[in-house]
Amino acid sequence: xxxxxxxxxxxxxxxxxxxxxxxxxxxxxxxxxxxxxxxxxxxxxxxxxxxxxxxxxxxxxxxxxxxxxxxxxxxxxxxxxxxxxxxxxxxxxxxxxxxxxxxxxxxxxxxxxxxxxxxxxxxxxxxxxxxxxxxxxxxxxxxxxxxxxxxxxxxxxxxxxxxxxxxxxxxxxxxxxxxxxxxxxxxxxxxxxxxxxxxxxxxxxxxxxxxxxxxxxxxxxxxxxxxxxxxxxxxxxxxxxxxxxxxxxxxxxxxxxxxxxxxxxxxxxxxxxxxxxxxxxxxxxxxxxxxxxxxxxxxxxxxxxxxxxxxxxxxxxxxxxxxxxxxxxxxxxxxxxxxxxxxxxxxxxxxxxxxxxxxxxxxxxxxxxxxxxxxxxxxxxxxxxxxxxxxxxxxxxxxxxxxxxxxxxxxxxxxxxxxxxxxxxxxxxxxxxxxxxxxxxxxxxxxxxxxxxxxxxxxxxxxxxxxxxxxxxxxxxxxxxxxxxxxxxxxxxxxxxxxxxxxxxxxxxxxxxxxxxxxxxxxxxxxxxxxxxxxxxxxxxxxxxxxxxxxxxxxxxxxxxxxxxxxxxxxxxxxxxxxxxxxxxxxxxxxxxxxxxxxxxxxxxxxxxxx
Amino acid sequence: xxxxxxxxxxxxxxxxxxxxxxxxxxxxxxxxxxxxxxxxxxxxxxxxxxxxxxxxxxxxxxxxxxxxxxxxxxxxxxxxxxxxxxxxxxxxxxxxxxxxxxxxxxxxxxxxxxxxxxxxxxxxxxxxxxxxxxxxxxxxxxxxxxxxxxxxxxxxxxxxxxxxxxxxxxxxx
Numbered sequence: 001x002x003x004x005x006x007x008x009x010x011x012x013x014x015x016x017x018x019x020x021x022x023x024x025x026x027x028x029x030x031x032x033x034x035x036x037x038x039x040x041x042x043x044x045x046x047x048x049x050x051x052x053x054x055x056x057x058x059x060x061x062x063x064x065x066x067x068x069x070x071x072x073x074x075x076x077x078x079x080x081x082x083x084x085x086x087x088x089x090x091x092x093x094x095x096x097x098x099x100x101x102x103x104x105x106x107x108x109x110x111x112x113x114x115x116x117x118x119x120x121x122x123x124x125x126x127x128x129x130x131x132x133x134x135x136x137x138x139x140x141x142x143x144x145x146x147x148x149x150x151x152x153x154x155x156x157x158x159x160x161x162x163x164x165x166x167x168x169x170x171x172x173x174x175x176x177x178x179x180x181x182x183x184x185x186x187x188x189x190x191x192x193x194x195x196x197x198x199x200x201x202x203x204x205x206x207x208x209x210x211x212x213x214x215x216x217x218x219x220x221x222x223x224x225x226x227x228x229x230x231x232x233x234x235x236x237x238x239x240x241x242x243x244x245x246x247x248x249x250x251x252x253x254x255x256x257x258x259x260x261x262x263x264x265x266x267x268x269x270x271x272x273x274x275x276x277x278x279x280x281x282x283x284x285x286x287x288x289x290x291x292x293x294x295x296x297x298x299x300x301x302x303x304x305x306x307x308x309x310x311x312x313x314x315x316x317x318x319x320x321x322x323x324x325x326x327x328x329x330x331x332x333x334x335x336x337x338x339x340x341x342x343x344x345x346x347x348x349x350x351x352x353x354x355x356x357x358x359x360x361x362x363x364x365x366x367x368x369x370x371x372x373x374x375x376x377x378x379x380x381x382x383x384x385x386x387x388x389x390x391x392x393x394x395x396x397x398x399x400x401x402x403x404x405x406x407x408x409x410x411x412x413x414x415x416x417x418x419x420x421x422x423x424x425x426x427x428x429x430x431x432x433x434x435x436x437x438x439x440x441x442x443x444x445x446x447x448x449x450x451x452x453x454x455x456x457x458x459x460x461x462x463x464x465x466x467x468x469x470x471x472x473x474x475x476x477x478x479x480x481x482x483x484x485x486x487x488x489x490x491x492x493x494x495x496x497x498x499x500x501x502x503x504x505x506x507x508x509x510x511x512x513x514x515x516x517x518x519x520x521x522x523x524x525x526x527x528x529x530x531x532x533x534x535x536x537x538x539x540x541x542x543x544x545x546x547x548x549x550x551x552x553x554x555x556x557x558x559x560x561x562x563x564x565x566x567x568x569x570x571x572x573x574x575x576x577x578x579x580x581x582x583x584x585x586x587x588x589x590x591x592x593x594x595x596x597x598x599x600x601x602x603x604x605x606x607x608x609x610x611x
Numbered sequence: 612x613x614x615x616x617x618x619x620x621x622x623x624x625x626x627x628x629x630x631x632x633x634x635x636x637x638x639x640x641x642x643x644x645x646x647x648x649x650x651x652x653x654x655x656x657x658x659x660x661x662x663x664x665x666x667x668x669x670x671x672x673x674x675x676x677x678x679x680x681x682x683x684x685x686x687x688x689x690x691x692x693x694x695x696x697x698x699x700x701x702x703x704x705x706x707x708x709x710x711x712x713x714x715x716x717x718x719x720x721x722x723x724x725x726x727x728x729x730x731x732x733x734x735x736x737x738x739x740x741x742x743x744x745x746x747x748x749x750x751x752x753x754x755x756x757x758x759x760x761x762x763x764x765x766x767x768x769x770x771x772x773x774x775x776x777x778x779x780x781x782x783x784x
Contacts, residue, residue, distance in 0.1 A: 551712050
């Protein structure tokens with residue numbers, strides 16, 4: 001690594017001093033009014049900054065690992081923040097880096113840092129303008145000005161050696177001494193031990209597995225609430241329209257051209273993917289690799305490469321696979337249900353299925369539509385992007401609500417958990433509503449929804465699977481465009497029914513979901529008398545975000561304005577543009593009582609004059 | 612503080628629709644945002660959301676039939692209004708384009724002693740008649756009905772500006 005000598009800084013400081021000097025001379029101002037910038041710093045200070053810059057990538061690596069563990073296993077205060085990064089609450093008191101084996105750490109206790117968080121970093125640490133080491137530089141400067149304390153830093157070689165003091169220690173000891181959460185050391189020894197164990201575990205070798213059987217595929221999608229396993233809408237944490245123990249991912253085990261591949265550490269799946277077999281080239285290809293860390297994704301990719309399984313997007317053509325197989329029927333509300341996962345990759349033209357006569361088996365075909373599903377054979381097409389987890393076969397060709405005849409080969413129709421409807425309206429009349437996830441929406445029966453984490457749309461017949469789905473798919477609702485709401489409210493926009501909600505589109509702009517998350521959404525509000533009424537009540541915004549009316553907050557310990565003791569709250573003074581048209585009688589009639597002294601203030605209302 | 616919340620209420624828990632006017636509260640299992648309760652008008656919760664970074668409180672209007680009404684809240688503080696009165700009131704019209712945050716008085720609107728009531732302008736009514744203005748009364752004895760709508764183009768006297776003062780228990784020590 002090239003040695004950082006900060007030579008440019010000295011020149012920059014000299015230039016600033018020269019400019020200040022010229023300015024003072026030009027304006028006749030004594031130079032003593034300005035502070036001269038130091039053009040040179042003590043070599044120990046320079047060395048401290050240099051050391052921190054050298055350690056920066058290694059510190060970042062450890063801090064990143066620590067942050068992942070905190071997000072996956074919980075924060076020191078007992079809360080969780082799975083989807084957001086750990087912020088400024090976590091600070092590092094001095095550099096801590098992994099040792100070579102990554103089973104312990106090396107600490108640098110003589111390089112104390114203040115406000116070192118994951119977002120600040122050490123890569124640009126500068127002794128003139130330190131971001132994380134201001135206290136250290138201040139201490140070096142103070143010590144050097146004291147005849148006794150300066151002995152700790154002089155000669156320079158001793159000072160530099162002192163800065164570089166390193167201690168190899170256990171992870172748990174480093175966590176208890178070098179890290180602060182909201183300015184406090186971690187309180188719970190058990191939490192420290194568990195966190196340290198998980199940090200070390202992250203770097204232990206993982207086991208590679210293929211998943212071919214039902215049990216193996218289910219194990220691949222097993223996710224404990226606080227684990228490193230990447231989440232999926234098909235994982236074991238979700239409920240589906242399918243009675244247990246059947247799971248939607250069982251489909252992959254029964255399909256002869258798919259298998260799972262994953263790595264796990266201590267039984268915890270840390271990365272996984274699905275593989276598809278191309279009989280034409282007699283090769284396996286894998287789809288997207290899911291993992292919570294890039295390192296785990298790379299590790300799984302290495303294993304796949306060893307087994308000659310290539311990424312599907314590397315072959316330069318679209319795979320068109322075909323297969324025919326049976327899937328044992330599951331059960332949902334006493335109907336036969338075929339386990340049906342959400343497919344984020346569909347390397348085939350179509351997928352059709354049909355229930356066996358004894359209703360115990362689904363016959364599934366994958367391939368070209370015309371070949372696999374001849375007309376008149378009543379093959380059914382499941383939704384491949386549904387997250388309901390199953391496909392319920394419909395057995396009649398009449399609308400379940402209005403009994404009108406449906407030609408299932410030619411007419412469009414809606415399948416709600418095995419019942420078919422001629423229109424969305426008919427389905428909605430029969431207790432169906434839209435269940436929207438981040439990537440899809442389906443009509444489902446209200447009575448069968450698992451309401452955990454769901455958010456009901458305030459307008460529109462929809463329910464979002466969780467807050468994230470509502471943000472991605474929904475539009476926000478505010479009764480009026482100029483005021484915020486106490487909790488985000490959403491509109492489910494049903495394209496099939498059009499705008500029948502009686503709302504007015506306010507506009508599309510950035511919306512601040514919370515302190516860290518902003519995204520662009522459409523806003524709807526209650527219908528005003530005309531759209532132009534909405535236009536004039538939307539606050540203008542310069543930063544592309546919706547804005548709301550506000551009042552300033554005055555802390556009880558700060559005075560909002562210099563109090564003028566001579567201020568009189570009430571004076572009988574007013575201005576009149578056209579005095580000729582204004583006589584005393586008009587004044588008495590219209591204005592006199594308008595300017596009366598005010599009535600006693602309500603409790604909690606004061607004036608800055610102290611009334 | 613404002614109208615009905617006392618310092619002793621801090622630390623208490625209440626369902627959203629029972630939160631007293633003048634309370635600073637947080638939703639349990641919420642995102643940690645603090646809100647001010649200004650009471651109800653028609654079928655809306657009127658309030659403010661504290662945005663401490665900007666030292667402002669954003670006005671909020673939330674339907675009472677939203678999912679919030681039955682959620683538990685913690686009362687974390689109290690608030691009141693601080694009025695910065697002008698030396699010289701200005702006679703004006705409440706225009707169709709709404710104003711916000713001004714302290715005003717109205718003609719022929721006074722208490723038994725003949726003193727003018729003061730109101731805080733709260734913008735247009737949160738109903739369909741956008742041209743009407745909504746006011747929050749800051750004076751008088753009646754603490755039950757503090758919101759008052761007035762027609763657009765009413766004559767008013769602008770007498771100052773309002774700010775919010777928030778008080779938390781821990782700061783009282």
